[in-house]
Amino acid sequence: MERDGHDDTGQEIVRLLREVADGLGALAARFAARHGTHPTDIRALSCLLDARDTGAPLTAGRLGARLGLNSAGTTALVDRLERLGHVRRVPDAHDRRRVLVVLEETSVPFGRSVHEPLAERSAILLKGYDEHQLAALREFLEDVRAAVRQRT
Template sequence: MAPGVAGEREGPEMEIFHLLRAVAVEYGLRQAEFAAEHGMHVTDVRALICLLDAERAGTDATAGFLGAGLGLNSAGTTGVVDRLERLGLVSRVRDVKDRRRVLLRVEDRAKELGWSYFGPLIDSTVGVLSGFDERHMAAVRLFLQTALDALTTEDP
């Protein structure tokens, strides 16, 4: 059997990988449920997450920034922003530093909807993490960051 064929690899590392994948799948299902409940596409939810992450990081979010984050062309990005704007979840605002630029802002309504749906999950997860000591937190952080790095490198 060739290396990497399903079933050949076993061990604690693969168990952790499969748990991570299960978490990702479950979270994706929750995103899809949230999207369906609020008349959105799953890509719209990903866009909101991208914009909220940019806001938290203090990064100006333009349509180009969002498109790059979602892997969409400009037409696809415009469609997402238009849908979110129609739903009152995102607004386009002129950049006060450069009036030629249009920034995307997540409206409070989107944050409230997101918190009402995902808040219990967030609270539960944070509650679990609050029981970890700093050494365990560092290990979780290191694992998740290196797993993310592995997923986002140009050459997998």
């Protein structure tokens, strides 16, 4: 049952979110093709940039889980990124049994260039929202992210 157009608005927001996700995927695919790499490599670089920025480094297993890859696919990905000079494997200082996948500093600008133009435009757009709207946007996106992670 529809309440004051709430259901229609919700459906429209979900459709817009799907269009944004599709568009981001297409942007990453074009960027990857332009640079002779695979879209999964670009997704991995984004994950590794986030890990670097938050101070929460990733093991190969955690990187693979975020990307939805099995062990063999993850190994092939990390090997490929290592050959390209984008990452290196380093022993975890807190647990020598674990190996972390770390983004090379020389690859940070490359990794950022994937999303930087959109990030800059988004920052400008966000200035038009008040703190309550921003809190609602953040909560919605966090909930969607959690739903995606739960599904994968």
